Amino acid sequence: MKPLAMTKLSLRNLFKEPVTVAYPVIPREYFPGTRGRILIEPSTCNLCVICDVRCPTKAIKVDRKGQTWTIDRLSCIQCGACVEACPRKCLTTGNQYSEPMTEKSVLVVPIPFVPPPPKPKPPAKDASDAKDSPV
Amino acid sequence: MSERTVIPFGPQHPVLPEPIHIDLVVEDEHVKEAIPSFGFIHRGLEKLVEKKDFNEFTYVAERVCGICSYIHGMGYCQAVEKVMNVEIPPRANYLRVFWAELSRAHSHLMWAGLLADAFGFENLFMQCWRIRETLLDVIEETTGGRVIFGSAKIGGVRRDVDNETLKRCAAKVASAAVEFEEIKKVFRDDYSVKSRLCGIGMLSRDNAWELGAVGPTLRGSGISTDTRLEGYAAYRDLSITPIVETACDSYARCMVRLHEISQSLDLIQEVAARTPEGPVFEKPKGYPNGEYFARLEQPRGEVIYYVKGNGTKNLSRFRVRTPTFANIPALLHMLQGCELADVGLIVLTIDPCISCAER
Numbered sequence: 001m002k003p004l005a006m007t008k009l010s011l012r013n014l015f016k017e018p019v020t021v022a023y024p025v026i027p028r029e030y031f032p033g034t035r036g037r038i039l040i041e042p043s044t045c046n047l048c049v050i051c052d053v054r055c056p057t058k059a060i061k062v063d064r065k066g067q068t069w070t071i072d073r074l075s076c077i078q079c080g081a082c083v084e085a086c087p088r089k090c091l092t093t094g095n096q097y098s099e100p101m102t103e104k105s106v107l108v109v110p111i112p113f114v115p116p117p118p119k120p121k122p123p124a125k126d127a128s129d130a131k132d133s134p135v
Numbered sequence: 136m137s138e139r140t141v142i143p144f145g146p147q148h149p150v151l152p153e154p155i156h157i158d159l160v161v162e163d164e165h166v167k168e169a170i171p172s173f174g175f176i177h178r179g180l181e182k183l184v185e186k187k188d189f190n191e192f193t194y195v196a197e198r199v200c201g202i203c204s205y206i207h208g209m210g211y212c213q214a215v216e217k218v219m220n221v222e223i224p225p226r227a228n229y230l231r232v233f234w235a236e237l238s239r240a241h242s243h244l245m246w247a248g249l250l251a252d253a254f255g256f257e258n259l260f261m262q263c264w265r266i267r268e269t270l271l272d273v274i275e276e277t278t279g280g281r282v283i284f285g286s287a288k289i290g291g292v293r294r295d296v297d298n299e300t301l302k303r304c305a306a307k308v309a310s311a312a313v314e315f316e317e318i319k320k321v322f323r324d325d326y327s328v329k330s331r332l333c334g335i336g337m338l339s340r341d342n343a344w345e346l347g348a349v350g351p352t353l354r355g356s357g358i359s360t361d362t363r364l365e366g367y368a369a370y371r372d373l374s375i376t377p378i379v380e381t382a383c384d385s386y387a388r389c390m391v392r393l394h395e396i397s398q399s400l401d402l403i404q405e406v407a408a409r410t411p412e413g414p415v416f417e418k419p420k421g422y423p424n425g426e427y428f429a430r431l432e433q434p435r436g437e438v439i440y441y442v443k444g445n446g447t448k449n450l451s452r453f454r455v456r457t458p459t460f461a462n463i464p465a466l467l468h469m470l471q472g473c474e475l476a477d478v479g480l481i482v483l484t485i486d487p488c489i490s491c492a493e494r
Contacts, residue, residue: 005324005325005326006321008317009317009318010258019265019268030275031275033278033294056191079194093279
């Protein structure tokens, strides 16, 4: 049993640089894989709604008529299910956390997706063919 | 004979990170009886299994507890995988052990800091949390999260970690292990630590067994048991010796946890060196139909997961028996006869996690 077992460690701390970072003067460096917040590249999104369906907390809403992609960052749990499911790879997980909010709000992103024109219908068969065809 | 008084302890108390209320029946300064009450943070997570898809429920299982979150997710996945007869790729098993041991080491370091803080040793508290920060960085680098790992997935793990990153993380853990040995020396030798912990909160070997204690609480009373010896995940390939202390007091429980930190840090390095190449995910087919009990070793002791599927996307039953719940009878026994000033310390020595216990 020693009375001053901590002394060596404490004295060393006096002459060492602090371990903590002087945030916010020195911003914290995140790792490349840190799950901060979900980001979208609107130009590649085709409003397929898979992210909407897969989101376990229903934080993502996709409006195909209004052409918007909406995320409630306070509900999002950064699980990455939407990023994994996105077929066009337009969703990514950014390593910065979302900004603090003073009131509840959602982020609405307009999607400039133009749906392809409907395929032309195959030409209707001639009336004579219809007559010849068995009933 | 002096008068008996009931003194409420908690739910808000400086030594309690989470709310539990104990009515202490005291006579002079000695506790004669302790009556617990629960339910302050019951969230009904087990019931949610009827509404959530069995894959989505992994996220809920991870949120049963904020400290041992990964092992909760892993336990749930393990139980569902057994029901669905899914064989996990070896690399996924090794990664699971890598994260489970990180989870154990950071949980114990957090506990050691809280214990030091509870007996007024703030310097030691900060040193413990400084080392824990290194482990949290490793967790963030490999999983993307600091508290919720989000890496558990039915059929394997959600993300792979390349071998370079594993080696870099193992080097960080090795340096943390060297620093931790100095901290451990303080816990082992310091006069104030020993005078505060030795001979306090006695739990004999027989009582620990009869009251159903688990984990470090049981091992601190001289009983050698560890669920990791069952060989789940990659533990079957690793040699694990249960850490046992025989003094049966708070100091013994403290030393068990400190030795377990060293053991976990060694295991992390071993796993990082031995992780085989290969895929990390095997897609399960169909829906779970059947039931299974999965047993795992959490930082606080043995945890049991029960899942029952009925062939649909929702499980019909999910149940967790958490280690804190199993340790409560042992805690109440320890509190009988102790001094009022020691109650906070004794409660801490079972490492209570009330979020787990109440779900």
